[in-house]
Amino acid sequence: MRPDIRVRFAPSPTGYLHIGGARTALFNWLFARHHGGTFVLRIEDTDLKRNTEEAAAAIYEGLRWLELNWDEGPHVGGKFGPYFQSERTEIYERYLKKLQDDGHIFEDQGALRFRSPREHVVVDDLVCGKIDFDLTNPGTHPDMTVRRPDGSWIFHFVNVIDDIEMKISHVIRGEDHLSNTPKHIELYRALGATPPRFAHIPLILNHDGSKMSKRDEGARVAAYIEQGYVPDAVRNYLCLLGWSPKDNREKIDIEEVVKLFELEKINRRNAAFDRDKCFWLNGQYIAQMSLDRFVELAKPFLRQAGIIAPVGGRDSVEPTKSIDGSAERRPTDEGYLRAVLAIVKEKIKLLSELPEWTSYFFTEDYEFDPAAAEKVFGKSEAATRLSALREEFRKIDNWNAGPIESTLKALVQKLDCKTGDLVHPARVAVSGRSVGPSLYHMLEVMGKERVLTRFERATAKFSKLPGVSF
RNA sequence: GGCGCGUUCGUCUAGUGGUUAGGACACAGCCCUCUCAAGGCUGGUGCACGGGUUCGACUCCCGUACGCGCUGCCA
Numbered sequence A: 001m002r003p004d005i006r007v008r009f010a011p012s013p014t015g016y017l018h019i020g021g022a023r024t025a026l027f028n029w030l031f032a033r034h035h036g037g038t039f040v041l042r043i044e045d046t047d048l049k050r051n052t053e054e055a056a057a058a059i060y061e062g063l064r065w066l067e068l069n070w071d072e073g074p075h076v077g078g079k080f081g082p083y084f085q086s087e088r089t090e091i092y093e094r095y096l097k098k099l100q101d102d103g104h105i106f107e108d109q110g111a112l113r114f115r116s117p118r119e120h121v122v123v124d125d126l127v128c129g130k131i132d133f134d135l136t137n138p139g140t141h142p143d144m145t146v147r148r149p150d151g152s153w154i155f156h157f158v159n160v161i162d163d164i165e166m167k168i169s170h171v172i173r174g175e176d177h178l179s180n181t182p183k184h185i186e187l188y189r190a191l192g193a194t195p196p197r198f199a200h201i202p203l204i205l206n207h208d209g210s211k212m213s214k215r216d217e218g219a220r221v222a223a224y225i226e227q228g229y230v231p232d233a234v235r236n237y238l239c240l241l242g243w244s245p246k247d248n249r250e251k252i253d254i255e256e257v258v259k260l261f262e263l264e265k266i267n268r269r270n271a272a273f274d275r276d277k278c279f280w281l282n283g284q285y286i287a288q289m290s291l292d293r294f295v296e297l298a299k300p301f302l303r304q305a306g307i308i309a310p311v312g313g314r315d316s317v318e319p320t321k322s323i324d325g326s327a328e329r330r331p332t333d334e335g336y337l338r339a340v341l342a343i344v345k346e347k348i349k350l351l352s353e354l355p356e357w358t359s360y361f362f363t364e365d366y367e368f369d370p371a372a373a374e375k376v377f378g379k380s381e382a383a384t385r386l387s388a389l390r391e392e393f394r395k396i397d398n399w400n401a402g403p404i405e406s407t408l409k410a411l412v413q414k415l416d417c418k419t420g421d422l423v424h425p426a427r428v429a430v431s432g433r434s435v436g437p438s439l440y441h442m443l444e445v446m447g448k449e450r451v452l453t454r455f456e457r458a459t460a461k462f463s464k465l466p467g468v469s470f
Numbered sequence B: 001g002g003c004g005c006g007u008u009c010g011u012c013u014a015g016u017g018g019u020u021a022g023g024a025c026a027c028a029g030c031c032c033u034c035u036c037a038a039g040g041c042u043g044g045u046g047c048a049c050g051g052g053u054u055c056g057a058c059u060c061c062c063g064u065a066c067g068c069g070c071u072g073c074c075a
Helices: A019-035 A052-065 A089-101 A155-165 A175-190 A221-226 A231-239 A254-260 A275-288 A291-304 A334-344 A351-361 A370-377 A380-394 A401-415 A419-431 A439-446 A448-464
Strands: A006-009 A038-041 A105-108 A111-114 A120-125 A129-134 A145-147 A170-174 A197-201
Touching: A006 A019, A006 A170, A019 A038, A019 A052, A019 A170, A019 A197, A019 A221, A019 A231, A019 A254, A052 A221, A089 A105, A089 A145, A089 A155, A111 A175, A120 A175, A120 A197, A129 A175, A145 A155, A155 A175, A170 A175, A175 A197, A231 A254, A231 A275, A291 A334, A291 A351, A334 A351, A334 A439, A370 A380, A370 A419, A370 A448, A380 A401, A380 A419, A380 A448, A401 A419, A401 A439, A419 A439, A419 A448, A439 A448
Parallel strands: A006 A038, A170 A197
Antiparallel strands: A105 A111, A111 A145, A120 A129
């Protein structure tokens, strides 16, 4: 434990959490956890006093989703609060008074400015190394404003004061602040405070190298939540942007990263966000996670799609009307849901793909993809073969993938056709789609009765009007 | 413009004076196969450029180019 190590993530409540901000938060969190220090969340709402809580909600949501829990800050408190800058005015007044008394402040048309000592300032950065800034020229480095005429505060000033007050030991932030750092150090010195250690981490850019702005797709953490990314995967990917375990591992547990993480090992170059790799990593996480975890993550997406009941607590599958108007008989238990999810788990890369991959398991009113129907049932033998397959399936007593497969294969021999000649019609018949999970497992999960019913219906549907488009 | 940071396959990276420059994603081909994936195998593409230093530079130094950031009474 290193109680002296205190870091903070200090976002402005803009109404969303930027992916770059998320990584800054992540690196702060990793550093704190690595050393057993404290991770503080501070909301820098100097500018916008209204709707702060609302705008900050997206930040909380993003951080919680990534499981970057803060030790001090909004909701959890702490002995260095308040953690909203809008509530710290007296503190800033006090520091301003001190600077004024010491002659560091002068008025400029109503605004207050800090008079620079006009010296060289060396920033000894943990990531970038020692950098010498020449602040002697007022033309290139004007005295910074600390308070506007209307009394509102400027970021540089309150940021430094809060870091002093909150006893921040290491400032880990985006490289866009590197050039501001010498100014901040001047402030620390004028206040007689020891500056914290600084670590400026590289920025995240778009894939084409341009700066990622809030408008860019993928800039908001919320977008990943909506698209069905797994938090562990996104967090893992973010770890790899500017940091590396150096042993060629890509998928790496967060506990392991906490163990290995060091600021000195962070890259200095900006990194482009590679959506493909993040997507791939997400698939890896889904394929390798436990079924329990997958079910837990899948439920919100299934609820939203109306596939399972939108109630909290119980996720029973509600009967809906089938095509002929009678109430469907289908399993309403968790077991069926788990069985369905188990066979699509290794197939999907995003949780948002779940509805299209699972809806037909839960309703008789599933759509038939016209292209798939045309391709498979365009051949006149398809319906006949499906009918024959139904007859063979009808005889199966132990309805499991094994017997289902051997029965189908036996019929292939008998009819002297290819496996696909039976598999494809069967797949389209029960799902309406040409792609899906392993057929035999899918049929097993659906249950014999349901499969036979669907086969029958599809046979009728596709043998009636040969040649007519579906 | 000034100041600062950066520059290894398309992208993320390993590499710190002597390597056939390694891995991953993406891409192409093959295998597997009931579809789609997954998995396996194979392949191509890289040290921005120019000077130094050195027996020897991807590795060190200087310059150029390019990229990014800062240069606000934004954060």
